[in-house]
Amino acid sequence: MLTIDMIQKIFYIQTESSKITQGWQKQICAKAVFNGDKFEEMQLTLDNIPVIVDKCIDFLYAHGKYLHF
Secondary structure, three states: OEEEEOOOOEEEEOOOOHHHHHHHHHHHHHHHHOOOOOHHHOOEOOOOOEHHHHHHHHHHHHHHHHOOO
């Protein structure tokens, strides 16, 4: 079974064979990783913020007090 965890939904995909499910997983991961080179091409959150920026803000919020430069 392939599980895709999205912002407001979770999708479960199961096919007739594990080989087909793995193929789906490979293709979905390949597309999800590439976000484009420009902000206009990147995946956006529900608030129209590039996902990479949102993740950086979340990381700094969660771990910023432990970072020492």
